[in-house]
Amino acid sequence: MFARPNSQHCQVAYVTNDLDAAMAALKDAYGTPGFFELSNIQPGEDPNGKPVLKIALAVVGGVEVELIEPVGDTAPLFSDFLPDGDALAIRFHHVATRIDGPLGHWEAHVASLDLTRHPVVFEGALGDMLRYIYTDERATLGHYVEHVWMAPDLLAQMRAVVPTYPPVKD
Helix, strand or coil, X not given: CCXXXXXXXXXXXXXXXXXXXXXXXXXXXXXXXXXXXXXXXXXXXXXXXXXXXXXXXXXXCCEXXXXXXXXXXXXXXXXXXXXXXXXXXXEEEEEEEEECCCHHHHHHHHHHCCCCCCCEEEEEEECCCEEEEEEEEXXXXXXXXXXXXXXXXXXXXXXXXXXXXXXXXX
């Protein structure tokens, strides 16, 4: 999305009201190879006051597919995209651009953004391993853009556990 050094489009993300059913639907309809599941809340962490998200990841054709189920009313940034009712819903939410390299590349990327034109609506970090922000691009593009940086070790760990099709050959 943003033409910047060290950044590349890496993900298409959808929100859903039923993560298990959405994973099954993508496997059935598109042959998605399986998913790696996680939560943004770590075991033992107090979720009070935080958005709680159940997440599933797969890589298809070199692009990560993310499914996100917001839990309860803790994450309106995600749940507001979903219709009312109990029927399975899967709705496009955002694309992501990954910033590669050292943490300094992330800092330069964020510093290069005009945050008045591209306001940050969600952000987080995990120590020195992960940084992310979501910018609100709905007025121009109709969706959010996630900007994410992972330390090389974390990126390698994720590449090892997230199902990929076609499989990466060594």
